[in-house]
Amino acid sequence: MNIIAPSLLxxxxxxxxxxxxxxxxxxxxxxxxxxxxxxxxxxxxxxxxIVDFIGKATTKCLDVHLMIEEPExxxxxxxxxxxxxLTVHIxxxxxLHRNIQQIKSLDMKAGVALNPHTPVESLKDxxxxxxxxCLMSVNPGFGxxxxxxxxxxxxxxxxxxxxxxxxxxxxxxxxxxxxxxxxSIKEAGADVLVAGNTxxxxxxxxxxxxxxxxx
Ligand code: DX5
Ligand code: ZN
Numbered sequence: 385m386n387i388i389a390p391s392l393l394x395x396x397x398x399x400x401x402x403x404x405x406x407x408x409x410x411x412x413x414x415x416x417x418x419x420x421x422x423x424x425x426x427x428x429x430x431x432x433x434i435v436d437f438i439g440k441a442t443t444k445c446l447d448v449h450l451m452i453e454e455p456e457x458x459x460x461x462x463x464x465x466x467x468x469x470l471t472v473h474i475x476x477x478x479x480l481h482r483n484i485q486q487i488k489s490l491d492m493k494a495g496v497a498l499n500p501h502t503p504v505e506s507l508k509d510x511x512x513x514x515x516x517x518c519l520m521s522v523n524p525g526f527g528x529x530x531x532x533x534x535x536x537x538x539x540x541x542x543x544x545x546x547x548x549x550x551x552x553x554x555x556x557x558x559x560x561x562x563x564x565x566x567x568s569i570k571e572a573g574a575d576v577l578v579a580g581n582t583x584x585x586x587x588x589x590x591x592x593x594x595x596x597x598x599x
Pocket of ligand 2: 391416417418449558578
């Protein structure tokens with residue numbers, strides 16, 4: 385698969401409607417929405433209310449990335465806000481299996497995100513239960529950081545694990561994705577590229593999306 389998921393974190397929030405319209409008519413299939421609580425990550429972004437507004441402005445898939453503690457408290461609110469995918473961090477979930485069951489019971493696609501230091505092997509006993517793995521290629525919390533090169537090795541290892549198990553779990557890469565490194569990330573085996581700064585820092589966001597897609 386080859387999906388581009390622009391991250392709204394880098395958008396100008398005074399211009400959100402126009403940005404949604406731009407994304408609606410672009411080649412992006414997903415909107416990536418970063419929710420931060422100031423506890424799991426050292427930054428606070430937005431919650432279900434903004435996700436709900438964005439959902440009303442688009443027909444595309446809402447890919448919600450929860451960088452929060454106790455995500456079970458908010459899963460229902462994000463379902464109501466229109467989330468298609470709900471991704472929780474493995475590092476934030478003591479009872480990850482229970483979190484996954486909850487997300488699936490709410491009829492959302494279940495994703496698990498891994499920080500840069502967390503080995504992909506830690507997914508071995510949950511991989512068959514999930515729809516998506518989000519590999520963080522920066523330390524979560526902020527847009528505009530540089531891609532951590534070791535992520536390429538993690539993608540290859542995870543691709544092998546998924547293929548050998550005959551699963552169709554998607555691999556999403558989040559952080560520091562650029563037009564220059566997109567091809568190598570896809571070659572390593574990624575399905576979904578999240579891009580904040582590369583899209584919204586560009587003078588022509590639609591064309592940046594196109595270039596990421598074609599890379
Ligand atoms: C980082 C977020 C990312 C971020 C990516 O904590 O999870 O989704 O918006 O931004 P860029 O593409 O600018 O690294
Ligand atoms: Zn994200």
